[in-house]
Amino acid sequence: MSLVVIGSVAYDAIETPHGKRERTLGGACTYIALSASYFTKTSIVGVVGEDFAPEDRELLSGKGVDLEGLEQVPGKTFFWSGVYSADMNDRTTLQTDLNVFADFQPKLPPSYAKEPYLFLGNIQPTLQGDVQRQMKNVRFIGGDTMNYWITQTRDELLQTIKDWDFLLINDSEARMLANENNLRKAAAKILELGPNTLVIKRGEYGAMLVRKDTLFMVPGYLLEDVFDPTGAGDCFAGGFVGYLAERRFDLRNGNFDIHELHRAVIYGSVMGSFCCEQFGVERFRTLTRKEIDGRFEEFRRFTAF
């Protein structure tokens, strides 16, 4: 049983107040898979160019990530570069070269189609829809999106998420999708669009999970040093879905302990916090499950009253 993750695999150039990297492995699918791999067997669907380095492939396969769905085609890998503000709350994109990602048509290997868990990273909603229709045996489907799809392909997006069990987005996307500034009201509106579970990431301020039967909120982990926030939201997603897959969680069955969903939000927060401690995916070279569970317990301590 494994988790299938669809999304971008990329090279990033990143500059933060702590330094810069000219070319480092990135992309939503990469971060989600690395993060989820600490909890469950993960299989990815993505596309890279001829320049994709064997050592980057090895980083993923070394974590047990199934790369059968990672297509390699002529051309260059998706490239993104950006620079963060002094307080790291804003970032400016300097360059986006879609390269081989421009023609990405996710192809699900036949062996993936029977897997129970699917997470659709932020790509064109129609492509997300194509993938989810190929899955035959799902216990949950969830995904991410972004402001561009919310404004430019709203109808396709609404059509796609109708079949999702959960939607995982950030607070500004939630407000934009619901066309409502109050987050509680925005969440209630989004829960009418299909997903019965909404997870909202709030960056350094934490995260929340909203369903008709529960509201859960957690503050963000207070890091001594935020080296690089790139990928933190995707690592959150990986921790959230990874933990649910590890627990064999069935969002469609409905017969579950609601606190498992709350704990999944904590594991998401834990993974997002680790991601920020080093540049790009570097923290995942050394991170252990023991450290992850240790930080989960830290969350218990600093939220107990």
Add this chain to the structure above:
Amino acid sequence: MSLVVIGSVAYDAIETPHGKRERTLGGACTYIALSASYFTKTSIVGVVGEDFAPEDRELLSGKGVDLEGLEQVPGKTFFWSGVYSADMNDRTTLQTDLNVFADFQPKLPPSYAKEPYLFLGNIQPTLQGDVQRQMKNVRFIGGDTMNYWITQTRDELLQTIKDWDFLLINDSEARMLANENNLRKAAAKILELGPNTLVIKRGEYGAMLVRKDTLFMVPGYLLEDVFDPTGAGDCFAGGFVGYLAERRFDLRNGNFDIHELHRAVIYGSVMGSFCCEQFGVERFRTLTRKEIDGRFEEFRRFTAF
């Protein structure tokens, strides 16, 4: 045994996206006292002009607030007017008439000097220092300040807070006081300045409490409607100190259950959230302790995992 609160008593003109009020009771001391009065006997020290309305006096005395220290002098009461942005995260001050508050010299009635709990609202640090030296029997002294005193009277402020048991400020003030953008590092620096307990308010994002022996964080209560955020931070302060006073908490003794401090942060958050539900102090006309304890339990539910 009662809590002594020093600070401004004012009239406010407020405009938010939900409407406006031309003249409504306000001032830090007012909000702190109203909020604390649900937990403990509260005595205030402040000054008002001849225009101070009997019904506003009655609102306070009706909550059991001791007004012996509320001086009434010739002239007009402190007046402030401001307008909030559409998302209510920013506000613009339109007018500040200090009036009788310009010459405020807090005079502690002799009966107050033996009280165990003192909260110094945001006024000139030297005046805060004058008051705290008149207290003879304290179990805790804490207070608030603002960016103006941090930049304009830094030496006096540092001299004053040296003797405080806790400092209660917002996140931007904490960063400014410590001259450090990372909140965890800023908190550690502030704990070297005297107070062994630091409470940081983060507006809609919640609050945190930092000591060398504990870190506690709580997300903000998710309101359906924020009518008017004026006074929310002061109501937080009132709930925090009020609960500690109710529990006969002795911050100087050091022999206490650390979770009581965490619970005080929750009661602070609860009181801040109620404050936003109506304009100015209006929510306190109907608020009951039962509602307060009910929301405390809601905090338990939405943070449990």
